Amino acid sequence: MSALETVFAGVRFKNPIVPASGTFGYGKEFEDFYPLSRLGGISVKGTTGSPRNGNLPPRIAETPMGCLNSVGLQNPGIDHFIAHELPYLKTKDTVIIANIAGADIEEYALIAEKLDKTDVDMIEVNISCPNVKAGGAAFGVTADGAAAVTKAVRARTTKPVMMKLSPNVTSITDIAKAVESEGADALSLINTLLGMRIDIKTRRPVLHNNVGGLSGPAVFPVALRMVWQCANAVSIPVCGMGGVSSHEDAVEMMLAGASLIQVGAAIFADPLAPVKIIDGLEKYCTDNGIDSISRIVGGVMPY
Amino acid sequence: MKYSEKCPVVCKKAIAADIFDIRLYSPRITAEAVCGQFVNVKAEGFFLRRPISLCGIDREKGELRLVFQVRGKGTEEISRLREGCLADIIGPLGKGFDLSDRNRKAVIIGGGIGVPPMVPIAEFYGRNAAVITGFRSAGAVILQKDLEKTGAEVILCTDDGTAGMKGFVTNALEKCLEKEKPDIIYACGPMPMLRGIVKIADENGIRTQVSLEERMGCGVGGCLVCACRTVKDGREVYSHVCKDGPVFEAEEVLFS
Numbered sequence: 001m002s003a004l005e006t007v008f009a010g011v012r013f014k015n016p017i018v019p020a021s022g023t024f025g026y027g028k029e030f031e032d033f034y035p036l037s038r039l040g041g042i043s044v045k046g047t048t049g050s051p052r053n054g055n056l057p058p059r060i061a062e063t064p065m066g067c068l069n070s071v072g073l074q075n076p077g078i079d080h081f082i083a084h085e086l087p088y089l090k091t092k093d094t095v096i097i098a099n100i101a102g103a104d105i106e107e108y109a110l111i112a113e114k115l116d117k118t119d120v121d122m123i124e125v126n127i128s129c130p131n132v133k134a135g136g137a138a139f140g141v142t143a144d145g146a147a148a149v150t151k152a153v154r155a156r157t158t159k160p161v162m163m164k165l166s167p168n169v170t171s172i173t174d175i176a177k178a179v180e181s182e183g184a185d186a187l188s189l190i191n192t193l194l195g196m197r198i199d200i201k202t203r204r205p206v207l208h209n210n211v212g213g214l215s216g217p218a219v220f221p222v223a224l225r226m227v228w229q230c231a232n233a234v235s236i237p238v239c240g241m242g243g244v245s246s247h248e249d250a251v252e253m254m255l256a257g258a259s260l261i262q263v264g265a266a267i268f269a270d271p272l273a274p275v276k277i278i279d280g281l282e283k284y285c286t287d288n289g290i291d292s293i294s295r296i297v298g299g300v301m302p303y
Numbered sequence: 304m305k306y307s308e309k310c311p312v313v314c315k316k317a318i319a320a321d322i323f324d325i326r327l328y329s330p331r332i333t334a335e336a337v338c339g340q341f342v343n344v345k346a347e348g349f350f351l352r353r354p355i356s357l358c359g360i361d362r363e364k365g366e367l368r369l370v371f372q373v374r375g376k377g378t379e380e381i382s383r384l385r386e387g388c389l390a391d392i393i394g395p396l397g398k399g400f401d402l403s404d405r406n407r408k409a410v411i412i413g414g415g416i417g418v419p420p421m422v423p424i425a426e427f428y429g430r431n432a433a434v435i436t437g438f439r440s441a442g443a444v445i446l447q448k449d450l451e452k453t454g455a456e457v458i459l460c461t462d463d464g465t466a467g468m469k470g471f472v473t474n475a476l477e478k479c480l481e482k483e484k485p486d487i488i489y490a491c492g493p494m495p496m497l498r499g500i501v502k503i504a505d506e507n508g509i510r511t512q513v514s515l516e517e518r519m520g521c522g523v524g525g526c527l528v529c530a531c532r533t534v535k536d537g538r539e540v541y542s543h544v545c546k547d548g549p550v551f552e553a554e555e556v557l558f559s
Contacts, residue, residue, distance in 0.1 A: 025526075029523045045527070056530075057530045060351070063350070071526070268351060
């Protein structure tokens with residue numbers, strides 16, 4: 001058995017590295033670089049009940065050690081995903097995590113019900129997208145909203161349900177506890193931090209949406225802190241993400257309490273980032289005599 | 304395949320104010336690259352790569368040629384690469400131009416920093432092409448000798464008349480069409496220029512391919528940030544410049 005093999009919310013991953021939703025499309029584009037079977041899993045592009053066109057461009061702005069994006073959940077809709085993307089992805093020998101988003105609670109529930117009949121491995125529920133007007137982060141910023149979505153999704157599927165939390169809140173642990181109490185199988189965090197850039201020549205925001213989500217190495221310490229807090233607040237497993245761009249970052253996330261890792265914006269800078277992190281983790285285990293990476297989860301020794 | 308590699312800079316020259324011409328030794332990317340594609344270049348110290356279109360694909364030497372403009376701090380950093388440095392690039396990326404028949408008559412139009420990707424098209428068509436390039440003024444003119452070497456008819460325009468004919472590339476295009484209608488037009492440059500060209504091409508029923516630009520993230524189709532408005536099956540959809548383009552059939556693109 002590989003030292004990187006991980007069981008997360010009852011699902012077996014060959015390694016704990018998963019490209020994050022919204023940075024990896026539906027995976028195909030990256031087959032020009034490496035076989036998708038190298039990956040622990042794939043969290044696919046956030047998918048809604050109906051196709052969405054997304055926001056007007058420009059949708060990206062560079063920031064120190066990161067970027068803002070405002071894609072706005074452009075996607076072909078859940079029926080297209082189930083009919084055309086999922087069957088192909090399921091041949092790739094990697095865990096497929098459907099990432100879903102809705103404008104209202106019924107949309108979330110309906111998508112979950114549709115996915116329940118498929119062979120998708122897991123459902124990640126995005127209650128934290130900062131770039132859409134209705135739904136998205138609106139649910140994720142209150143414990144009541146987050147709990148209500150969890151409850152509705154839970155009622156319509158027996159698949160493992162992972163709630164993706166927003167960092168743009170006063171107390172993320174309250175939200176973590178709220179979704180745990182409604183039956184979430186796991187948490188993933190953090191989604192992007194809401195930010196802004198202005199072009200001083202035109203006095204216009206760089207993003208057409210005015211504001212967007214900050215990700216990249218700049219957010220890593222914030223993400224790490226929130227993962228640590230949440231992992232200590234709940235007893236369900238935590239998938240950590242936010243600025244992870246090296247295997248050292250992944251190890252830190254695991255020490256903070258994450259048992260699965262998503263890699264997002266690092267893929268913009270280097271499409272090979274996920275496989276480089278996997279290789280780095282293998283070496284880390286070998287060099288440190290670690291027979292199972294899961295042994296380091298939560299291993300930080302706080303003062 | 305697409306490759307991520309660090310490849311040696313063979314030479315670098317400044318060819319106009321803020322415009323640089325670099326050649327990179329990358330046999331793997333060169334072997335697979337087609338005209339109109341781009342590479343995503345790492346700017347040391349910056350998070351996002353900078354997409355730069357291919358100005359030359361020399362399969363014999365295994366060299367890629369990039370001609371780019373310093374637009375900000377990232378491209379300024381790339382311009383500091385010198386002979387012997389390693390450039391960190393990913394490519395070849397995107398969809399290139401349709402160069403399926405060199406016996407067609409082509410008009411090739413580039414505006415400003417949109418001129419570099421036109422050079423290999425001119426090489427392909429040679430005498431069967433007319434190349435129209437437009438610049439603000441004489442000081443900004445680039446790549447004329449490279450274009451003349453291809454055997455194509457080369458028409459230079461400047462906005463202020465300090466080099467070539469005074470006027471826009473659209474004026475030159477109209478004159479070209481009075482003589483002979485080409486089978487295809489290729490264009491790359493600022494949006495207003497493309498809009499003008501496509502209007503003329505439409506009126507004359509000439510197929511046109513345009514190369515577009517948008518702020519990019521991953522450069523490979525994973526992040527969906529570089530959206531551009533297109534029409535597919537009668538419906539308006541956002542396509543993505545990095546993956547669906549940068550070359551599009553003009554009839555698919557919404558320019559308004």
